[in-house]
Amino acid sequence: MNDALPFDGDDPADVGPTGRRMPELPEPPVLTGHGPARVVAMCNQKGGVGKTTTTINLGAALAEYGRRVLLVDFDPQGSLSVGLGLNPHEMDATVYNLLMEPDCTVDEVIVPTGVDGMDLVPSNIDLSAAEVQLVGEVAREQTLARVLAPAMATYDVILIDCQPSLGLLTINALTASDGVLVPLECEYFALRGVALLKTTIDKVKQRLNPKLHVDGVLGTMYDGRTLHSREVMERLVQAWGDTVFHTVIRRTVKFSDSTVAGEPITSYASSSTGAESYRQLAREVISRWHDA
Numbered sequence: 001m002n003d004a005l006p007f008d009g010d011d012p013a014d015v016g017p018t019g020r021r022m023p024e025l026p027e028p029p030v031l032t033g034h035g036p037a038r039v040v041a042m043c044n045q046k047g048g049v050g051k052t053t054t055t056i057n058l059g060a061a062l063a064e065y066g067r068r069v070l071l072v073d074f075d076p077q078g079s080l081s082v083g084l085g086l087n088p089h090e091m092d093a094t095v096y097n098l099l100m101e102p103d104c105t106v107d108e109v110i111v112p113t114g115v116d117g118m119d120l121v122p123s124n125i126d127l128s129a130a131e132v133q134l135v136g137e138v139a140r141e142q143t144l145a146r147v148l149a150p151a152m153a154t155y156d157v158i159l160i161d162c163q164p165s166l167g168l169l170t171i172n173a174l175t176a177s178d179g180v181l182v183p184l185e186c187e188y189f190a191l192r193g194v195a196l197l198k199t200t201i202d203k204v205k206q207r208l209n210p211k212l213h214v215d216g217v218l219g220t221m222y223d224g225r226t227l228h229s230r231e232v233m234e235r236l237v238q239a240w241g242d243t244v245f246h247t248v249i250r251r252t253v254k255f256s257d258s259t260v261a262g263e264p265i266t267s268y269a270s271s272s273t274g275a276e277s278y279r280q281l282a283r284e285v286i287s288r289w290h291d292a
Ligand SMILES: Nc1ncnc2c1ncn2[C@@H]1O[C@H](COP(=O)(O)OP(=O)(O)O)[C@@H](O)[C@H]1O
Pocket: 046, 047, 048, 049, 050, 051, 052, 053, 054, 079, 164, 220, 221, 222, 249, 250, 251, 252, 253, 255, 256, 257, 259
């Protein structure tokens, strides 16, 4: 397979994989200082759609562009933490301690990753208890926003990797966020359930977090050789219009290989199409945040 990105916006006649003309996505401006962070929840109640992969690789690409990035593993499965090389049984403190222990501060749970400028709040199975324990708390939906607040000044971007559900943990993530990014597998059935996700986002916006904005819908596991992938993309654009990112992430085994290696694809296979696609996504999200 050709490793060059076929849709890079250089040619004005380029029609991208979403059927629209590919805009130019300029190099992001160099930052002169850091913070306050833009908080973005990676959200889709379906599992296996690329939430964790997008969190790791978009985070690493943003860090390459000089952004200070904090990743928050907010799934009791801890795939984000494992994908960055952590052992779930050897964590001193996790996001669970941060949520449930009044004396625990975010600084105490942050760990560095192998990527310069990118840190992690890890998670493991302990977090599954928080969903139940939070129910009895005052302002239970605001808990994550409250405990992350002290990190806002240090980072430019905080990415929250949600679990595949629309339960209280995900509501906490949406309440803590400025934006939501929805990864969607380019499969027909992926379109089911998106209406429910949209309703949930709208409810959180109305009742808990008026600033919440859908930053974009990201087509993942795209295979341009199949009519099927292209049709799903077409329907996505019909339903969500310009909310759909011009960038799509193609299906490639390099993603699972890099997970096994415990590092982002941007370092594991730095010049691969997958790495380039996430760099392109980083440029696209930065330009959207700029315009927002
Ligand atoms: N673009 C892609 N091409 C091929 N495999 C992918 C791609 N994105 C993710 N995967 C793989 O699919 C599986 C599910 O992805 P993951 O990011 O963990 O989804 P989620 O967090 O939504 O459950 C993982 O094994 C991952 O390596």
